[in-house]
Structure formats: C-alpha cells, structure tokens
Amino acid sequence: MLPLLRRVPAARAPAARALFAGAPRALHAAAVCRALARTGLYDFHEQHGAKMVPFGGYQMPLTYGKVGQVASHKHVREHAGLFDVGHMVQHKFKGPTAAAFLQHITPASLGAKMKPFTSTLSVLLSPEGGILDDLIITKHGEDEFYVVTNAGCREEDLAYIAKHLDAFNKENVSNGYTEHEVMDKQGLLALQGPSSAAVLAKLLPSDFDLSKLTFGQSAFVDLHLPNHNPVHVHVARGGYTGEDGFEISIPPADTVAVAEALLADAEVELAGLAARDSLRLEAGMCLYGHDLDPSVSPIEGALAWTVAKDRRETGDFLGAERVLRELKEGPPRRRVGLTVQGPPAREGAKIFAEDGTTEIGRVTSGIPSPTLGQNIAMALVKDSFHRRGTTVLVEVRNKKHEAIVTRMPFVPNKFYRG
Missing domain, CATH: 2.40.30.110 (Aminomethyltransferase beta-barrel domains)
Structure with a gap:
C-alpha cells in the first residue's frame, strides 16, 4: 500500500531517498498539478517535531525530532510505533450487489464463506489484468463492505470505480443498487509492534476481549480516553510492518484525541514514512508504484493467492483472461x-x-x-x-x-x- 507521488529533496536522509526514488513520471506530474493535502493530524505532527515531506499527494511525517529511521524502526520491532495513515482512502460500499461489484473489479471471494468483520488483501485489476492498486476489503455484512485504497492512486481509483460502478448498476438494475461513499477526513492510525495490544487494551471497555480479535478481523468498539467522551471507532487487527498491530478508523473530530491517548503510553513512539518503508520491506510487503504497477499482474507480483479458488473457476472478473493464462502457463x-x-x-x-x-x-x-x-x-x-x-x-x-x-x-x- 501507500503509493508515492513526489520525490523528497536530495538533501534528505538516505532512507528517504530510497523511499522516494523512482516513482512513475505521471504520478510526479499529478502531484505537481494539485496542492498537497494534509491529514487531520498535521498540526499534531508539527508539534511533535515531524519532518514533513510530500507523499501520496499529502504532507506526511518522514521522521520525528532527532529520532532517526533505524532507531524508530527498532522501536516498532521491540515496543510500539504510532503511524498516521490518514492519507489512505477509506470507502464504504453498500447494497444488495455490493459484493458482486467488488468481485467484478477484483479477484477476491466475498460470498457466504467470508465471515462478517473479516478482511482480505486484494488488487484492483484493469481489463488487461494489470494491478491498478492494492487494497484491503473488510466485510461488515452481506451487503456492506469497508475498503481502504492508496492515497497516491486516489483520483485514478475513484474515476475507475465510478466508471465501472455506473455501468454495473445499469446492467444489474433489477438486482438492486450499489452505493459508494468516500469517507473523507476520517482519521486512520496504525498502532504497530509487540506492545500494541497491551497499549490498546488500556483504552477498551473492560468486557472487550482483545485476544479474540485475531489477524484479519475487525470490530466496532468505544475507546475510553482520559477527560474525553467515548469515541466509537473501527479497529482492524493487522498492518504494514509484519508485527502485531491495529489500524484504527476514527471520526475526524476525535482523531487527535485518540492519537494523544495512545502516545501517552510509555511504550509508544511516533513513527514516520522512513521507518514504515524499511519495516514493510523486511516483511516482504509491496509498495504500490514501486513493486507493483499497471504492467504487473497478480501472478507476476507473487500475489496469486489473492485470486480465490472459486474466482479461478468462474473467471468473471476484469482482467481474468491474462490472470488465468498466467496461472496455467506461468508469468x-x-x-x-x-x-x-x-x-x-x-x-x-x-x-x-x-x-x-x-x-x-x-x-x-x-x-x-x-x-x-x-x-x-x-x-x-x-x-x-x-x-x-x-x-x-x-x-x-x-x-x-x-x-x-x-x-x-x-x-x-x-x-x-x-
């Protein structure tokens, strides 16, 4: 996840140069043409000494204060790091044909075998079978899905989804309408590292058993913050570092309060893009716009497992011809x-x-x-x-x-x- 759009100035640290090198020219041009956005935590980052850089069309923290990339990386591996990932695009798809639509544009299997409040990594495919983006799909119900896509692909993804959803709804009008909502300004924090469960548990209701929320599962729950009303959030167990952790979707008005409450724990340090890139690479996770792009198929990208068995049999998704051929003959x-x-x-x-x-x-x-x-x-x-x-x-x-x-x-x- 997390595609990038612009290069950081050459004077930045080597880790930053590695992270920001080589983005497609079209993406650089897109970033230049539109003003950089800010997440709801921009002022929070500045208050904590963040070095802000252009990333995914946003101003995002690279590192904080005098804490270097390696020290931050190791803190996440040994304790817990808090990442702002509010630049990611959060979506809701609702309606009786929502699952069918998402299965039209991805090779995921979202039917009855997928239990509510479980997630899967998938890929948004072009008609030619190339990866337009990678995304997380969470099933909240048979007719409701929560999807997270990459910030750097925002405009392209939204245009692609709108085009295909309009055609899909017209073709399936008798089966019901799928609605698409972009959750703009919704906060998103990633709490990652071996201490993350213990840290989060301190803010959860006493009757919420976090041990039963395993990797790939999610839940809606109230967080109880000091001197603050309870905050209703969506908590998903997983992340982009290879460590145990959580991604927490937060109402815009409460994002800063949740970040401050988590950071108040002695185990937690703020972490930026530099540490996130080295952590994800050690974990073997792709960065869109680098390891994946529209020329790469799921099979070439070592993501054949995202093509579900039943979807291989039906072949009823965009790009299926190339994907199924490469599954059979090799990429x-x-x-x-x-x-x-x-x-x-x-x-x-x-x-x-x-x-x-x-x-x-x-x-x-x-x-x-x-x-x-x-x-x-x-x-x-x-x-x-x-x-x-x-x-x-x-x-x-x-x-x-x-x-x-x-x-x-x-x-x-x-x-x-x-």
Missing part, C-alpha cells in the same frame, strides 16, 4: 526477494544473470535492513530466475555485485492468530 517475470552483497541496491538497479551480460530484471525496492544488518531488495526478474538460492548480479554504480534470490518475508511476520 513472464516474477517478484522475488534478494539479499545483496556489496552496497545497497536501490530501485531501478539492473539485474543480470551470472554471465554478467544477460539482463533479467530490475530492483523495485531496496534498503539496508536494520533488523538483519544486511542489504535486501525486492525485484522483478524473468521467469526461471526466481527460484530460491539462484545467484544473480545487481548493478550498482556501474559495478556488478552478487545477490541471492531469498524467500520473503526477510524477517518472520508476527501476526497474532490466537
């Missing part, structure tokens, strides 16, 4: 993990076979891993070079360095499954 390239010898391999670095002359792919994301103490990367490589243990060469500053295809996640995920 021309695949997303892989790499451990890199020598200097870090950043986005765009060319990848060669062992002969040093046959170009086989490119790096899509790359960092020095704070947890592992070695350089890691994601890449798209030609099929047959994707097998674990394969040796390849990565070109960094006109020199080729050895890299090994490595299983992801690089750091084992610690999602809470009960």
Whole structure:
C-alpha cells in the first residue's frame, strides 16, 4: 500500500531517498498539478517535531525530532510505533450487489464463506489484468463492505470505480443498487509492534476481549480516553510492518484525541514514512508504484493467492483472461526477494544473470535492513530466475555485485492468530 507521488529533496536522509526514488513520471506530474493535502493530524505532527515531506499527494511525517529511521524502526520491532495513515482512502460500499461489484473489479471471494468483520488483501485489476492498486476489503455484512485504497492512486481509483460502478448498476438494475461513499477526513492510525495490544487494551471497555480479535478481523468498539467522551471507532487487527498491530478508523473530530491517548503510553513512539518503508520491506510487503504497477499482474507480483479458488473457476472478473493464462502457463517475470552483497541496491538497479551480460530484471525496492544488518531488495526478474538460492548480479554504480534470490518475508511476520 501507500503509493508515492513526489520525490523528497536530495538533501534528505538516505532512507528517504530510497523511499522516494523512482516513482512513475505521471504520478510526479499529478502531484505537481494539485496542492498537497494534509491529514487531520498535521498540526499534531508539527508539534511533535515531524519532518514533513510530500507523499501520496499529502504532507506526511518522514521522521520525528532527532529520532532517526533505524532507531524508530527498532522501536516498532521491540515496543510500539504510532503511524498516521490518514492519507489512505477509506470507502464504504453498500447494497444488495455490493459484493458482486467488488468481485467484478477484483479477484477476491466475498460470498457466504467470508465471515462478517473479516478482511482480505486484494488488487484492483484493469481489463488487461494489470494491478491498478492494492487494497484491503473488510466485510461488515452481506451487503456492506469497508475498503481502504492508496492515497497516491486516489483520483485514478475513484474515476475507475465510478466508471465501472455506473455501468454495473445499469446492467444489474433489477438486482438492486450499489452505493459508494468516500469517507473523507476520517482519521486512520496504525498502532504497530509487540506492545500494541497491551497499549490498546488500556483504552477498551473492560468486557472487550482483545485476544479474540485475531489477524484479519475487525470490530466496532468505544475507546475510553482520559477527560474525553467515548469515541466509537473501527479497529482492524493487522498492518504494514509484519508485527502485531491495529489500524484504527476514527471520526475526524476525535482523531487527535485518540492519537494523544495512545502516545501517552510509555511504550509508544511516533513513527514516520522512513521507518514504515524499511519495516514493510523486511516483511516482504509491496509498495504500490514501486513493486507493483499497471504492467504487473497478480501472478507476476507473487500475489496469486489473492485470486480465490472459486474466482479461478468462474473467471468473471476484469482482467481474468491474462490472470488465468498466467496461472496455467506461468508469468513472464516474477517478484522475488534478494539479499545483496556489496552496497545497497536501490530501485531501478539492473539485474543480470551470472554471465554478467544477460539482463533479467530490475530492483523495485531496496534498503539496508536494520533488523538483519544486511542489504535486501525486492525485484522483478524473468521467469526461471526466481527460484530460491539462484545467484544473480545487481548493478550498482556501474559495478556488478552478487545477490541471492531469498524467500520473503526477510524477517518472520508476527501476526497474532490466537
């Protein structure tokens, strides 16, 4: 998730340069043409010494005060970090054909087998089978879904959804109408790390058993804040760091109060985009606009599991022809993990076979891993070079360095499954 739109100035830290390098030119142009937006926590960030940078069409915190990216990263791995993700686009889809519509534009299975208040990662597909965005779909009921998409794809996603929803509603008028609401200004916080459950539990009603809310599940619940009325929020267990954690959707008027209450816990530190990028890469999670883009299919992107078994049988979703063909015959390239010898391999670095002359792919994301103490990367490589243990060469500053295809996640995920 979290596509980016503009480059941060070159004077920023190396981690920032890695995060903001290589976004598609069209996305950069889109950001230049519209003013940067602010989440409801903009003033809160400034009060806490945030270094603000352009990201996804918003001004977002990169780091806070004198706390560097590595220290912030490690705090999330060992304690808890609080991230503002209010730039993400939150949606509601309602109506008797809501599930059918979402299944038309994604390969997800949202029928009776999916229980209420459970979630699934999916992909928004073009008619050609490319990924237009990745998204989380949460089922609140048979005719109601909560969806979160990326900020950087906002205008393109909304136009695409509107176009296909209008046609879908006209074609299915006898079956009922699907309504689409964008939850503008709704707050969204991510509390991530091994201490996150203990921190959140202090604000929950005494009769709410957080241990029964496992990874991928969600609930509506009241948070009890000091000197504040109870705040009704949507809490989803999951996140973008590989750690246990929660994403909390909050009414606009209460977002600052919830952030302050969570930050008041000694276990919690604010964390920004720099730490979020290194955490997600260690966890093997994609960043749209880098590891995924409209040219990449779910099969190429190592996301074949997002194409549900029953959807493979029906093939009744946009882009199904390409997706089903690649499932059967194999894709021309695949997303892989790499451990890199020598200097870090950043986005765009060319990848060669062992002969040093046959170009086989490119790096899509790359960092020095704070947890592992070695350089890691994601890449798209030609099929047959994707097998674990394969040796390849990565070109960094006109020199080729050895890299090994490595299983992801690089750091084992610690999602809470009960």
